[in-house]
Amino acid sequence: MNKLDSELVRASLVSAGFEFVNRIEEADLILFVTCSVRDHAETRALSHIGNLRAFCRKRPDVIVGVMGCMAQRMGAELTERFPHVRIVCGTRAFPLIAGIVAEATRTGGPVIRLDEEFPENGPDREPSQRPSRHSAYVCAMRGCDNWCAYCVVPSLRGPQVSRQPREVIREIEALVADGAVEITLLGQNIDSYGRDLPGDYSLADLLEDVNAIPGLLRLRFITSHPKDLGPRIPQAIARLDKVCEHLHMPPQSGSDRILKLMNRGYTREYYLELVGRLRDAVPDIALAGDFIVGFPGESNEDFEQSMSLLREVRFQQCFLFKYSTRPGTRAEKMPDQLPEDVIVERHQRLLKEQERIALENHKAMIGREVEVLAEGPTRKKPEMLTGRTRRNEIVIFQGEAGLEGKLVSVRIEETTPVAIYGKLTNTSPV
Numbered sequence: 541m542n543k544l545d546s547e548l549v550r551a552s553l554v555s556a557g558f559e560f561v562n563r564i565e566e567a568d569l570i571l572f573v574t575c576s577v578r579d580h581a582e583t584r585a586l587s588h589i590g591n592l593r594a595f596c597r598k599r600p601d602v603i604v605g606v607m608g609c610m611a612q613r614m615g616a617e618l619t620e621r622f623p624h625v626r627i628v629c630g631t632r633a634f635p636l637i638a639g640i641v642a643e644a645t646r647t648g649g650p651v652i653r654l655d656e657e658f659p660e661n662g663p664d665r666e667p668s669q670r671p672s673r674h675s676a677y678v679c680a681m682r683g684c685d686n687w688c689a690y691c692v693v694p695s696l697r698g699p700q701v702s703r704q705p706r707e708v709i710r711e712i713e714a715l716v717a718d719g720a721v722e723i724t725l726l727g728q729n730i731d732s733y734g735r736d737l738p739g740d741y742s743l744a745d746l747l748e749d750v751n752a753i754p755g756l757l758r759l760r761f762i763t764s765h766p767k768d769l770g771p772r773i774p775q776a777i778a779r780l781d782k783v784c785e786h787l788h789m790p791p792q793s794g795s796d797r798i799l800k801l802m803n804r805g806y807t808r809e810y811y812l813e814l815v816g817r818l819r820d821a822v823p824d825i826a827l828a829g830d831f832i833v834g835f836p837g838e839s840n841e842d843f844e845q846s847m848s849l850l851r852e853v854r855f856q857q858c859f860l861f862k863y864s865t866r867p868g869t870r871a872e873k874m875p876d877q878l879p880e881d882v883i884v885e886r887h888q889r890l891l892k893e894q895e896r897i898a899l900e901n902h903k904a905m906i907g908r909e910v911e912v913l914a915e916g917p918t919r920k921k922p923e924m925l926t927g928r929t930r931r932n933e934i935v936i937f938q939g940e941a942g943l944e945g946k947l948v949s950v951r952i953e954e955t956t957p958v959a960i961y962g963k964l965t966n967t968s969p970v
């Protein structure tokens with residue numbers, strides 16, 4: 541979501557006449573789009589902001605702004621701590637950024653905007669203003685009503701607000717007309733899309749309608765909450781040809797006791813049943829997950845339950861996070877906060893196990909011919925292209941730059957835990 545927010549900010553500034561530069565020394569405006577989900581992300585952002593102090597002393601004309609979740613959480617504290625920060629733009633004020641910059645230029649700032657109403661349908665952008673020609677993120681909904689005990693999203697981004705289906709579809713049609721072939725629908729809790737809209741239009745209906753857009757080749761959606769993933773979703777993935785066989789559905793823990801403390805609303809058994817239903821409907825589906833390691837009160841036994849869930853599901857990809865206390869969450873006040881060394885040790889063990897599983901999963905692909913959407917040259921070797929399978933695996937193969945944005949066939953020859961290498965066999969899909 542932060543990536544999309546940055547894209548939308550960039551697009552509205554370009555529409556307002558701003559140009560982007562590659563070197564900070566050339567900039568008149570420096571904006572940080574921040575995340576508060578983990579303490580580490582905030583610490584890094586604060587350190588980057590602090591590092592600009594000397595630069596701003598030499599260039600007092602430069603406007604520095606902080607946007608997004610950390611801006612929403614800290615508000616005026618940011619300008620008190622860093623007087624060179626002249627804009628604080630909260631999560632609902634993004635669409636107003638061009639006007640906010642103009643105000644800060646005119647008045648010298650600071651301009652602090654935290655309590656805006658997000659426009660009903662979110663900011664629209666000029667379809668051409670996006671970083672990738674072939675793939676694009678599209679916001680289907682913002683905010684979340686789930687209140688997981690460790691999460692700051694509901695308090696910083698507000699309650700769930702779904703965009704009207706016709707707005708989402710109109711934006712995707714414009715992106716496809718401009719060359720996008722892969723769309724990823726975004727929402728903090730995408731499976732509950734539509735619940736706040738009149739009628740009974742749901743994510744399954746949206747997938748159906750977007751799937752029908754001519755010219756679109758692939759459709760993805762993230763992030764799925766196990767408790768909200770309805771029975772029509774596995775069927776939609778199985779039936780709709782453009783919907784990719786990939787689902788990011790974080791379990792967060794394998795222990796029922798911890799899931800309850802986290803307020804996740806499902807049990808380990810329910811999660812496994814859901815995985816079974818998904819695999820019955822779509823046998824080749826790739827599942828991605830998130831785990832939080834070291835949630836307050838997590839015993840060794842609870843941790844082993846996470847380890848065994850990771851082994852049982854055999855995720856194609858897993859994001860493993862060390863628990864970090866977030867201000868204002870319920871988990872902040874919970875007893876039995878674990879020492880850092882215990883969290884680090886458990887995190888390492890889980891990482892190692894996931895690496896082993898990922899390598900085995902990747903090795904099983906050797907010899908298979910897969911459909912890859914060619915994305916562009918790799919950073920180190922321009923003669924090599926990178927692309928993604930429908931299951932969201934990254935594949936590296938030799939090919940010409942003209943293949944970018946095309947579906948090609950690649951035979952898998954070699955793998956590592958993070959990358960898969962293959963040989964181009966056909967410049968059209970298998």
Ligand code: SF4
Pocket residue numbers: 684685686687688691692693694728729765
């Ligand atoms: S569902 Fe996701 S965004 Fe919503 S509260 Fe839980 S972790 Fe946060």
